[in-house]
Amino acid sequence: MVSIIATLHTFGFNLRQRLRxxxxxxxxxxxxxxxxxxxxxxxxxxxxxxxxxxxxxxxLAGKTFNAPVTTPTP
Structure with a gap:
């Protein structure tokens, strides 16, 4: 029983070290x-x-800025 607890404790310690x-x-x-x-x-x-x-x-800029301005009709 003690060896199982020691093994689990060692496993948990190694796991924590890997994660840290x-x-x-x-x-x-x-x-x-x-x-x-x-x-x-x-x-x-x-x-x-x-x-x-x-x-x-x-x-593209020349075409955009020189485009005729149209006003929307109601």
Whole structure:
């Protein structure tokens, strides 16, 4: 009977130690790698498509701000 209690006590102690163990460092490294990868993809995308997107938005702005103003009729 004493050995069962001692075994359960040891099991509970080991379980608590495992749960208390800090593993936030590994998670932080994973998030840092993801942020770095996203940054690289953004830089490559902006470099590749930047001039085309700029021309697109300039044309869109020109069409929007030069559009004729219509007043609603009742």
């Amino acid at each position: 163990r800090e593993e936030t460092g590994a998670t932080a490294v994973e998030y840092a790698l993801l942020v770095g990868l996203i940054a690289v993809v953004l830089v490559v995308g902006i470099t590749a498509f930047g001039p085309a997107l700029s021309d697109f938005f300039k044309g």
